[in-house]
Amino acid sequence: MKNILVTGAKGQLGSEIQELSSQYADHYFHFTDVAELDICDKEAVHQFIRTKKVDVIINCAAYTAVDKAEAEAELAEKINHTAVKYLAEAAKENNSSLIHISTDYVFNGKAFQPYSPDYLTDPVNRYGKTKLQGEEALKSINPAGSIIIRTSWVYSSYGNNFVKTMLRLGEERESLNVIYDQVGVPTYAQDLARFILDNCLKLKNEKIETYHYTNEGVCSWYDFAIEIMDMAGLDCKVMPIPTTAYPTPAKRPYYSLMDKTTLKDDFRVEIPYWKDSLKNCITQLGGQAESNVSSSTSVALSTSSVEN
Numbered sequence: 001m002k003n004i005l006v007t008g009a010k011g012q013l014g015s016e017i018q019e020l021s022s023q024y025a026d027h028y029f030h031f032t033d034v035a036e037l038d039i040c041d042k043e044a045v046h047q048f049i050r051t052k053k054v055d056v057i058i059n060c061a062a063y064t065a066v067d068k069a070e071a072e073a074e075l076a077e078k079i080n081h082t083a084v085k086y087l088a089e090a091a092k093e094n095n096s097s098l099i100h101i102s103t104d105y106v107f108n109g110k111a112f113q114p115y116s117p118d119y120l121t122d123p124v125n126r127y128g129k130t131k132l133q134g135e136e137a138l139k140s141i142n143p144a145g146s147i148i149i150r151t152s153w154v155y156s157s158y159g160n161n162f163v164k165t166m167l168r169l170g171e172e173r174e175s176l177n178v179i180y181d182q183v184g185v186p187t188y189a190q191d192l193a194r195f196i197l198d199n200c201l202k203l204k205n206e207k208i209e210t211y212h213y214t215n216e217g218v219c220s221w222y223d224f225a226i227e228i229m230d231m232a233g234l235d236c237k238v239m240p241i242p243t244t245a246y247p248t249p250a251k252r253p254y255y256s257l258m259d260k261t262t263l264k265d266d267f268r269v270e271i272p273y274w275k276d277s278l279k280n281c282i283t284q285l286g287g288q289a290e291s292n293v294s295s296s297t298s299v300a301l302s303t304s305s306v307e308n
């Protein structure tokens, strides 16, 4: 039996872990979000981990608003860096392991083959910079049995994400411009949650390992949007545009593919193809919709009923 603390439990990944947790009844879970445990509160973090005798911390808490982070750099830095340091220090003191989640946005997007976990990092925006600072803090403190899992383009039926944005805009508009020259891999938070719960609760490594977990395959945001509209049965026409035609406060990496070889070798896992997982999520959204909107006939109709 492991005593597990999940931070940021109301976010996409935290919610998926929460939903799956009943299938892992041999463990005890503490689900906390900022109201129950603010990870920026050093004393509260130390006290929680010490008094609850936490064995494993799954840090799903983060500042994830990529564009807003350009203006709120200090807050992003506090949550994505300083708080990770507090969690790592508390983990080290209490012999707990820390499973920390990071991002493809630590890379600069200029590569042309998938980034290995030890490839040179060089974030192009504030969010990526603060996430990299968090990784570095964790590595230097090095609590035993801890890992960093970098993932990308996460979506879920919970929280806010690209899939739910596309479903909403797809209902509201006849056409939509979406960037075709940024490529990466969408990741269904439920798949990542399952991977963590199945594989990461009993790690024994002495030195922090960094792994990459995304769904299989590759696409651009444009391809992703086309597939979302198609699977949801929406008529909205998706038009491909270059990054230059969609100015945003934060730059995004053009190329975000990450090499999963070491994760697959070490954990012997099969990872779902992105389109199969997207279908599962859209089906789930449809199911949630039907229970919320009695006259709903399509998945797309329903997204606002589950939007935060």
Ligand SMILES: NC(=O)C1=CN([C@@H]2O[C@H](COP(=O)(O)OP(=O)(O)OC[C@H]3O[C@@H](n4cnc5c(N)ncnc54)[C@H](OP(=O)(O)O)[C@@H]3O)[C@@H](O)[C@H]2O)C=CC1
Pocket (backbone or CB within 6 Å): 007, 008, 009, 010, 011, 012, 013, 014, 032, 033, 034, 035, 037, 038, 039, 040, 059, 060, 061, 062, 063, 064, 079, 083, 101, 102, 103, 104, 131, 150, 151, 152, 153, 154, 155, 159, 160
């Ligand atoms: N979303 C994505 O596309 C990707 C995410 N990641 C990483 O995966 C991890 C999980 O992401 P995801 O589930 O999407 O994130 P979400 O933004 O959905 O969830 C993060 C949660 O953390 C909470 N939180 C914020 N500040 C604090 C705090 N001080 N103390 C405790 N909780 C806090 C948020 O609350 P509130 O909403 O109130 O701020 C929210 O509930 C993060 O580390 C993220 O960087 C990596 C790649 C892609």
Ligand SMILES: Cc1cn([C@H]2C[C@H](O)[C@@H](COP(=O)(O)OP(=O)(O)O[C@H]3O[C@@H](C)C(=O)[C@@H](O)[C@H]3O)O2)c(=O)[nH]c1=O
Pocket (backbone or CB within 6 Å): 064, 065, 066, 067, 103, 104, 105, 151, 152, 153, 154, 161, 162, 165, 176, 177, 178, 179, 182, 221, 246, 252
């Ligand atoms: C809404 C919209 C977005 N886009 C583009 C902008 C951007 O390049 C891309 C994705 O936009 P979003 O703002 O939804 O996604 P973004 O917030 O950049 O997503 C990132 O979030 C963080 C937390 C991560 O860690 C990353 O892995 C990644 O998932 O799509 C369009 O081209 N058209 C549109 O209508």
